[in-house]
Amino acid sequence: MGATSMIARRGVLTLGLAALALAAPAQAHHSFNMFALDKTVTLTGTVTEFRWSMPHVWLYVLAPGKDGGQPETWGFECHAPNLVARKGWKHDSFKPGDKVSIFMHPMKDGSRAGSVIYVTTADGVQMWNADSVSAP
Amino acid sequence: MTLRLHRPILAGLTALMLAGTAHAAPDLTGFWDYRGRVEAARDSNPPPVVPELAARRAKAAKAREGGFVRSVSNMLCLPTGFPAMMQWKSPIEILAGAGRLVVLSEHDPGNDEPRTIYLDRPMPADPDTSWNGYSVGHWEGETLVIDTAGFNDRGGVFGLPRGATTKITERLHLEDGGKTLIDALTVTDPKTLTAPWTVTLKYDRMPADTERFEAVCEPDLEALKATDLKAIKDIDSEAARMLDPKLAYNPGAK
Numbered sequence: 001m002g003a004t005s006m007i008a009r010r011g012v013l014t015l016g017l018a019a020l021a022l023a024a025p026a027q028a029h030h031s032f033n034m035f036a037l038d039k040t041v042t043l044t045g046t047v048t049e050f051r052w053s054m055p056h057v058w059l060y061v062l063a064p065g066k067d068g069g070q071p072e073t074w075g076f077e078c079h080a081p082n083l084v085a086r087k088g089w090k091h092d093s094f095k096p097g098d099k100v101s102i103f104m105h106p107m108k109d110g111s112r113a114g115s116v117i118y119v120t121t122a123d124g125v126q127m128w129n130a131d132s133v134s135a136p
Numbered sequence: 137m138t139l140r141l142h143r144p145i146l147a148g149l150t151a152l153m154l155a156g157t158a159h160a161a162p163d164l165t166g167f168w169d170y171r172g173r174v175e176a177a178r179d180s181n182p183p184p185v186v187p188e189l190a191a192r193r194a195k196a197a198k199a200r201e202g203g204f205v206r207s208v209s210n211m212l213c214l215p216t217g218f219p220a221m222m223q224w225k226s227p228i229e230i231l232a233g234a235g236r237l238v239v240l241s242e243h244d245p246g247n248d249e250p251r252t253i254y255l256d257r258p259m260p261a262d263p264d265t266s267w268n269g270y271s272v273g274h275w276e277g278e279t280l281v282i283d284t285a286g287f288n289d290r291g292g293v294f295g296l297p298r299g300a301t302t303k304i305t306e307r308l309h310l311e312d313g314g315k316t317l318i319d320a321l322t323v324t325d326p327k328t329l330t331a332p333w334t335v336t337l338k339y340d341r342m343p344a345d346t347e348r349f350e351a352v353c354e355p356d357l358e359a360l361k362a363t364d365l366k367a368i369k370d371i372d373s374e375a376a377r378m379l380d381p382k383l384a385y386n387p388g389a390k
Contacts, residue, residue: 054353055244082243083226
Protein backbone atom coordinates (compact mmCIF):
# COMPACT_ATOMS: atom_id res chain seq x y z
CA MET A 1 0.00 0.00 0.00
CA GLY A 2 2.83 2.37 0.89
CA ALA A 3 4.53 1.94 -2.45
CA THR A 4 1.27 2.01 -4.34
CA SER A 5 0.05 5.20 -2.74
CA MET A 6 3.41 6.79 -3.29
CA ILE A 7 3.31 5.94 -6.97
CA ALA A 8 -0.21 7.30 -7.16
CA ARG A 9 0.95 10.43 -5.39
CA ARG A 10 4.01 11.19 -7.43
CA GLY A 11 3.87 9.00 -10.49
CA VAL A 12 2.63 11.85 -12.63
CA LEU A 13 5.54 12.05 -15.05
CA THR A 14 6.25 8.36 -15.37
CA LEU A 15 2.79 6.87 -15.33
CA GLY A 16 0.86 9.72 -16.89
CA LEU A 17 -1.95 9.23 -14.37
CA ALA A 18 -3.13 12.80 -14.60
CA ALA A 19 -3.04 15.55 -17.15
CA LEU A 20 -0.25 17.28 -15.33
CA ALA A 21 3.38 17.85 -16.13
CA LEU A 22 5.83 18.84 -13.45
CA ALA A 23 7.50 22.08 -14.39
CA ALA A 24 11.20 22.32 -15.03
CA PRO A 25 12.17 23.72 -11.61
CA ALA A 26 10.91 20.60 -9.82
CA GLN A 27 14.31 19.02 -9.59
CA ALA A 28 17.02 18.81 -7.01
CA HIS A 29 20.28 20.66 -6.75
CA HIS A 30 21.67 18.81 -9.74
CA SER A 31 20.61 16.61 -12.59
CA PHE A 32 19.97 12.91 -12.03
CA ASN A 33 21.79 12.29 -15.33
CA MET A 34 24.73 10.60 -13.64
CA PHE A 35 22.50 7.78 -12.37
CA ALA A 36 21.19 4.96 -14.56
CA LEU A 37 17.50 5.52 -13.86
CA ASP A 38 16.58 2.56 -16.06
CA LYS A 39 18.56 0.17 -13.83
CA THR A 40 18.00 -0.99 -10.26
CA VAL A 41 20.46 -2.79 -8.01
CA THR A 42 20.22 -4.08 -4.44
CA LEU A 43 23.34 -3.86 -2.29
CA THR A 44 23.63 -5.15 1.27
CA GLY A 45 26.16 -3.94 3.81
CA THR A 46 26.91 -2.11 7.04
CA VAL A 47 26.37 1.61 7.63
CA THR A 48 29.59 3.53 8.23
CA GLU A 49 28.14 7.05 8.21
CA PHE A 50 24.77 8.78 7.87
CA ARG A 51 25.04 12.42 6.84
CA TRP A 52 21.86 14.45 7.41
CA SER A 53 22.84 17.41 5.25
CA MET A 54 21.71 19.90 2.63
CA PRO A 55 21.24 19.67 -0.23
CA HIS A 56 21.32 15.85 0.02
CA VAL A 57 21.27 13.25 2.74
CA TRP A 58 24.06 10.67 2.24
CA LEU A 59 24.28 7.12 3.51
CA TYR A 60 27.70 5.44 3.41
CA VAL A 61 27.78 1.66 3.46
CA LEU A 62 30.62 -0.87 3.65
CA ALA A 63 29.78 -3.78 1.34
CA PRO A 64 31.63 -6.95 0.37
CA GLY A 65 33.95 -6.45 -2.60
CA LYS A 66 33.41 -8.15 -5.94
CA ASP A 67 34.33 -11.85 -6.05
CA GLY A 68 35.15 -12.00 -2.34
CA GLY A 69 37.52 -9.03 -2.49
CA GLN A 70 38.16 -6.51 0.29
CA PRO A 71 35.00 -4.69 1.54
CA GLU A 72 34.44 -1.35 -0.19
CA THR A 73 32.62 1.81 0.87
CA TRP A 74 29.67 2.98 -1.21
CA GLY A 75 28.01 6.41 -1.06
CA PHE A 76 24.28 6.63 -1.53
CA GLU A 77 22.55 9.87 -2.32
CA CYS A 78 19.12 10.65 -0.93
CA HIS A 79 16.85 13.69 -1.20
CA ALA A 80 17.12 16.79 1.01
CA PRO A 81 16.30 16.37 4.73
CA ASN A 82 12.98 18.24 4.41
CA LEU A 83 11.81 15.83 1.72
CA VAL A 84 12.82 12.54 3.36
CA ALA A 85 11.66 13.74 6.79
CA ARG A 86 8.11 13.79 5.38
CA LYS A 87 8.58 10.13 4.46
CA GLY A 88 9.47 9.22 8.03
CA TRP A 89 13.24 9.64 8.05
CA LYS A 90 15.01 11.26 11.00
CA HIS A 91 18.53 12.58 11.53
CA ASP A 92 19.34 9.39 13.45
CA SER A 93 17.49 6.87 11.29
CA PHE A 94 20.75 5.05 10.57
CA LYS A 95 23.77 4.50 12.81
CA PRO A 96 27.21 3.08 12.09
CA GLY A 97 27.02 -0.69 12.38
CA ASP A 98 23.39 -0.96 11.16
CA LYS A 99 22.85 -3.72 8.62
CA VAL A 100 20.98 -2.29 5.64
CA SER A 101 19.95 -3.28 2.18
CA ILE A 102 19.91 -0.48 -0.43
CA PHE A 103 17.61 -0.64 -3.45
CA MET A 104 19.01 1.99 -5.81
CA HIS A 105 19.83 3.30 -9.24
CA PRO A 106 23.57 2.79 -9.80
CA MET A 107 25.94 5.31 -11.36
CA LYS A 108 26.19 5.19 -15.14
CA ASP A 109 29.99 5.16 -14.92
CA GLY A 110 30.05 2.19 -12.53
CA SER A 111 31.57 4.08 -9.57
CA ARG A 112 30.52 3.05 -6.07
CA ALA A 113 27.53 5.33 -5.61
CA GLY A 114 23.82 5.30 -6.25
CA SER A 115 20.55 7.18 -6.02
CA VAL A 116 18.46 5.51 -3.30
CA ILE A 117 14.99 4.20 -4.09
CA TYR A 118 14.50 2.76 -0.61
CA VAL A 119 16.57 1.36 2.23
CA THR A 120 15.49 -1.83 3.98
CA THR A 121 16.49 -1.96 7.65
CA ALA A 122 17.49 -5.08 9.61
CA ASP A 123 13.88 -5.13 10.92
CA GLY A 124 12.57 -5.32 7.37
CA VAL A 125 11.23 -1.76 7.30
CA GLN A 126 11.34 -0.06 3.89
CA MET A 127 12.49 3.56 4.16
CA TRP A 128 11.52 5.23 0.87
CA ASN A 129 13.64 8.02 -0.56
CA ALA A 130 12.33 8.06 -4.13
CA ASP A 131 8.73 8.82 -4.98
CA SER A 132 8.50 5.55 -6.89
CA VAL A 133 10.88 3.02 -8.42
CA SER A 134 10.89 4.96 -11.67
CA ALA A 135 10.85 8.51 -10.26
CA PRO A 136 13.90 9.69 -8.30
CA MET B 137 -34.54 11.66 23.98
CA THR B 138 -32.42 14.62 24.99
CA LEU B 139 -30.89 14.67 21.53
CA ARG B 140 -34.27 14.71 19.85
CA LEU B 141 -35.32 17.71 21.95
CA HIS B 142 -32.25 19.65 20.96
CA ARG B 143 -32.24 18.78 17.30
CA PRO B 144 -34.34 21.74 16.07
CA ILE B 145 -32.25 24.14 18.12
CA LEU B 146 -29.03 22.64 16.71
CA ALA B 147 -30.38 22.86 13.17
CA GLY B 148 -31.26 26.50 13.71
CA LEU B 149 -27.83 27.25 15.12
CA THR B 150 -26.15 25.49 12.21
CA ALA B 151 -28.21 27.47 9.70
CA LEU B 152 -27.27 30.68 11.48
CA MET B 153 -23.59 29.77 11.44
CA LEU B 154 -23.70 28.84 7.77
CA ALA B 155 -25.41 32.13 6.93
CA GLY B 156 -22.76 33.98 8.89
CA THR B 157 -19.90 32.32 7.04
CA ALA B 158 -21.43 32.25 3.58
CA HIS B 159 -19.45 35.28 2.50
CA ALA B 160 -16.27 34.54 4.42
CA ALA B 161 -13.20 34.20 2.24
CA PRO B 162 -12.07 30.62 1.63
CA ASP B 163 -9.20 29.56 3.88
CA LEU B 164 -6.04 29.19 1.79
CA THR B 165 -3.73 28.80 4.79
CA GLY B 166 -1.70 25.67 5.35
CA PHE B 167 0.79 23.52 3.49
CA TRP B 168 0.31 22.84 -0.21
CA ASP B 169 2.02 20.17 -2.29
CA TYR B 170 2.79 21.38 -5.83
CA ARG B 171 1.41 18.94 -8.41
CA GLY B 172 2.42 20.67 -11.61
CA ARG B 173 0.70 22.56 -14.36
CA VAL B 174 -2.91 21.84 -15.22
CA GLU B 175 -2.36 22.35 -18.96
CA ALA B 176 -2.12 18.88 -20.53
CA ALA B 177 1.53 19.27 -21.39
CA ARG B 178 3.94 22.14 -21.26
CA ASP B 179 4.45 21.91 -25.02
CA SER B 180 0.73 22.33 -25.63
CA ASN B 181 0.75 25.79 -24.08
CA PRO B 182 3.85 27.55 -25.39
CA PRO B 183 4.35 31.21 -24.52
CA PRO B 184 3.62 33.63 -27.41
CA VAL B 185 7.13 35.07 -27.30
CA VAL B 186 8.36 38.05 -29.27
CA PRO B 187 10.64 37.09 -32.22
CA GLU B 188 13.76 38.50 -30.53
CA LEU B 189 13.31 36.06 -27.66
CA ALA B 190 12.63 33.03 -29.84
CA ALA B 191 16.24 32.95 -31.07
CA ARG B 192 17.63 33.01 -27.55
CA ARG B 193 15.23 30.28 -26.46
CA ALA B 194 16.24 28.10 -29.39
CA LYS B 195 19.89 28.53 -28.43
CA ALA B 196 19.17 27.55 -24.81
CA ALA B 197 17.16 24.51 -25.93
CA LYS B 198 20.04 23.39 -28.13
CA ALA B 199 22.46 23.71 -25.21
CA ARG B 200 20.15 21.56 -23.08
CA GLU B 201 20.01 18.92 -25.82
CA GLY B 202 23.77 18.54 -25.47
CA GLY B 203 23.33 17.67 -21.79
CA PHE B 204 22.08 19.17 -18.57
CA VAL B 205 23.12 22.78 -18.17
CA ARG B 206 23.16 23.81 -14.54
CA SER B 207 22.44 27.47 -13.95
CA VAL B 208 24.85 29.78 -12.17
CA SER B 209 21.88 30.93 -10.10
CA ASN B 210 21.52 27.35 -8.84
CA MET B 211 25.24 27.11 -7.95
CA LEU B 212 25.05 30.40 -6.04
CA CYS B 213 21.76 29.55 -4.28
CA LEU B 214 20.21 32.77 -5.56
CA PRO B 215 16.47 33.02 -4.98
CA THR B 216 14.26 31.66 -7.72
CA GLY B 217 11.62 34.33 -7.00
CA PHE B 218 7.90 34.28 -7.71
CA PRO B 219 6.49 32.27 -9.49
CA ALA B 220 9.26 29.62 -9.47
CA MET B 221 9.40 29.70 -5.65
CA MET B 222 5.89 28.20 -5.66
CA GLN B 223 6.78 25.38 -8.08
CA TRP B 224 9.13 23.00 -6.31
CA LYS B 225 9.06 19.39 -5.23
CA SER B 226 9.00 20.62 -1.63
CA PRO B 227 5.78 22.27 -0.43
CA ILE B 228 4.72 25.88 0.04
CA GLU B 229 3.06 27.21 3.18
CA ILE B 230 0.45 29.97 3.09
CA LEU B 231 -0.09 32.03 6.23
CA ALA B 232 -2.61 34.82 6.75
CA GLY B 233 -2.95 37.74 9.16
CA ALA B 234 -2.34 41.46 9.59
CA GLY B 235 -4.08 42.23 6.29
CA ARG B 236 -1.87 40.02 4.17
CA LEU B 237 -1.14 36.54 2.97
CA VAL B 238 2.40 35.21 3.05
CA VAL B 239 3.71 32.38 0.89
CA LEU B 240 6.75 30.56 2.25
CA SER B 241 8.68 28.15 0.10
CA GLU B 242 10.77 25.34 1.48
CA HIS B 243 13.30 24.16 -1.01
CA ASP B 244 17.03 24.10 -1.44
CA PRO B 245 17.81 25.12 -5.02
CA GLY B 246 17.59 28.77 -3.99
CA ASN B 247 17.24 30.75 -0.80
CA ASP B 248 13.89 32.42 -1.34
CA GLU B 249 12.35 35.22 0.69
CA PRO B 250 8.77 35.00 1.94
CA ARG B 251 6.31 36.38 -0.62
CA THR B 252 3.89 38.93 0.84
CA ILE B 253 0.48 39.64 -0.73
CA TYR B 254 -1.09 42.78 0.74
CA LEU B 255 -4.88 42.59 0.81
CA ASP B 256 -7.24 45.40 -0.25
CA ARG B 257 -4.50 47.90 -1.01
CA PRO B 258 -3.72 49.66 -4.27
CA MET B 259 -0.59 48.76 -6.22
CA PRO B 260 2.06 51.42 -5.60
CA ALA B 261 2.68 53.59 -8.67
CA ASP B 262 6.32 52.55 -8.96
CA PRO B 263 7.21 49.67 -6.64
CA ASP B 264 10.86 48.93 -5.88
CA THR B 265 11.93 45.88 -7.85
CA SER B 266 12.46 42.55 -6.14
CA TRP B 267 12.72 38.78 -6.71
CA ASN B 268 9.10 38.14 -5.71
CA GLY B 269 7.70 41.43 -7.00
CA TYR B 270 5.10 43.51 -5.15
CA SER B 271 1.74 41.79 -4.75
CA VAL B 272 -1.69 43.17 -3.88
CA GLY B 273 -4.77 40.98 -3.63
CA HIS B 274 -8.52 41.15 -3.15
CA TRP B 275 -11.36 38.66 -3.01
CA GLU B 276 -13.93 38.45 -5.81
CA GLY B 277 -16.44 36.04 -4.29
CA GLU B 278 -14.61 32.75 -3.78
CA THR B 279 -11.63 33.80 -5.91
CA LEU B 280 -8.54 35.60 -4.68
CA VAL B 281 -7.25 37.94 -7.37
CA ILE B 282 -3.61 38.97 -7.00
CA ASP B 283 -1.74 41.51 -9.09
CA THR B 284 2.05 41.45 -9.02
CA ALA B 285 4.47 43.96 -10.52
CA GLY B 286 7.86 45.38 -9.60
CA PHE B 287 9.97 42.38 -10.61
CA ASN B 288 13.73 42.68 -10.81
CA ASP B 289 15.43 41.63 -14.06
CA ARG B 290 16.80 38.41 -12.56
CA GLY B 291 15.16 35.04 -12.10
CA GLY B 292 12.46 34.24 -14.62
CA VAL B 293 8.78 33.70 -15.25
CA PHE B 294 8.24 30.14 -16.49
CA GLY B 295 11.55 30.29 -18.32
CA LEU B 296 11.05 33.80 -19.71
CA PRO B 297 13.18 36.79 -18.74
CA ARG B 298 11.35 39.34 -16.64
CA GLY B 299 11.70 42.87 -15.36
CA ALA B 300 9.93 46.15 -14.70
CA THR B 301 7.50 45.59 -17.59
CA THR B 302 6.40 42.14 -16.35
CA LYS B 303 2.98 41.89 -14.73
CA ILE B 304 1.21 38.82 -13.41
CA THR B 305 -2.46 38.51 -12.47
CA GLU B 306 -3.37 35.41 -10.48
CA ARG B 307 -6.78 33.94 -9.80
CA LEU B 308 -6.75 31.44 -6.94
CA HIS B 309 -9.63 29.24 -5.86
CA LEU B 310 -10.23 26.01 -3.97
CA GLU B 311 -11.71 22.82 -5.44
CA ASP B 312 -12.67 19.37 -4.11
CA GLY B 313 -14.03 20.76 -0.84
CA GLY B 314 -10.85 22.71 -0.13
CA LYS B 315 -8.45 19.83 -0.85
CA THR B 316 -7.13 21.35 -4.09
CA LEU B 317 -5.78 24.83 -4.75
CA ILE B 318 -5.79 26.16 -8.31
CA ASP B 319 -3.67 29.18 -9.21
CA ALA B 320 -4.14 30.54 -12.75
CA LEU B 321 -1.39 33.02 -13.61
CA THR B 322 -1.75 35.36 -16.55
CA VAL B 323 1.53 36.95 -17.58
CA THR B 324 1.80 40.12 -19.63
CA ASP B 325 5.07 41.70 -20.73
CA PRO B 326 5.45 43.69 -23.95
CA LYS B 327 9.19 42.96 -23.89
CA THR B 328 8.81 39.17 -24.03
CA LEU B 329 5.21 38.31 -25.02
CA THR B 330 3.01 39.27 -27.95
CA ALA B 331 -0.18 38.42 -26.00
CA PRO B 332 -1.19 37.59 -22.41
CA TRP B 333 -0.18 34.01 -21.49
CA THR B 334 -1.89 31.91 -18.83
CA VAL B 335 -0.32 29.03 -16.91
CA THR B 336 -2.38 27.17 -14.30
CA LEU B 337 -0.77 25.55 -11.27
CA LYS B 338 -2.31 22.88 -9.06
CA TYR B 339 -1.66 22.04 -5.41
CA ASP B 340 -2.89 19.33 -3.03
CA ARG B 341 -3.67 20.30 0.56
CA MET B 342 -1.34 18.62 3.04
CA PRO B 343 -2.41 17.47 6.53
CA ALA B 344 -3.13 20.23 9.05
CA ASP B 345 -0.33 19.03 11.34
CA THR B 346 2.33 19.40 8.62
CA GLU B 347 5.37 21.16 10.01
CA ARG B 348 7.87 23.37 8.29
CA PHE B 349 11.45 22.26 7.75
CA GLU B 350 14.49 24.44 7.29
CA ALA B 351 15.99 23.98 3.83
CA VAL B 352 18.99 26.26 3.42
CA CYS B 353 20.82 26.14 0.11
CA GLU B 354 24.62 25.90 0.34
CA PRO B 355 26.51 27.52 -2.58
CA ASP B 356 28.48 25.10 -4.74
CA LEU B 357 31.65 27.10 -5.38
CA GLU B 358 33.43 24.05 -6.78
CA ALA B 359 30.88 23.79 -9.57
CA LEU B 360 31.12 27.53 -10.18
CA LYS B 361 34.91 27.31 -10.46
CA ALA B 362 34.58 24.54 -13.04
CA THR B 363 32.09 26.55 -15.12
CA ASP B 364 33.10 28.47 -18.22
CA LEU B 365 30.99 31.59 -17.68
CA LYS B 366 31.86 33.05 -21.09
CA ALA B 367 30.64 29.92 -22.85
CA ILE B 368 27.17 30.15 -21.30
CA LYS B 369 26.75 33.93 -20.94
CA ASP B 370 24.25 34.15 -23.81
CA ILE B 371 21.88 31.65 -22.24
CA ASP B 372 22.57 32.27 -18.53
CA SER B 373 21.86 35.80 -17.33
CA GLU B 374 23.66 35.28 -14.00
CA ALA B 375 26.81 34.15 -15.83
CA ALA B 376 26.61 37.32 -17.93
CA ARG B 377 26.07 39.33 -14.77
CA MET B 378 29.18 37.88 -13.14
CA LEU B 379 31.23 38.87 -16.19
CA ASP B 380 29.87 42.43 -16.29
CA PRO B 381 32.40 44.78 -14.63
CA LYS B 382 29.65 47.38 -14.09
CA LEU B 383 27.80 44.91 -11.88
CA ALA B 384 30.76 43.89 -9.71
CA TYR B 385 29.77 43.17 -6.12
CA ASN B 386 32.15 45.80 -4.78
CA PRO B 387 32.53 48.40 -7.51
CA GLY B 388 34.65 50.68 -5.33
CA ALA B 389 37.46 48.14 -4.87
CA LYS B 390 40.36 48.15 -7.36
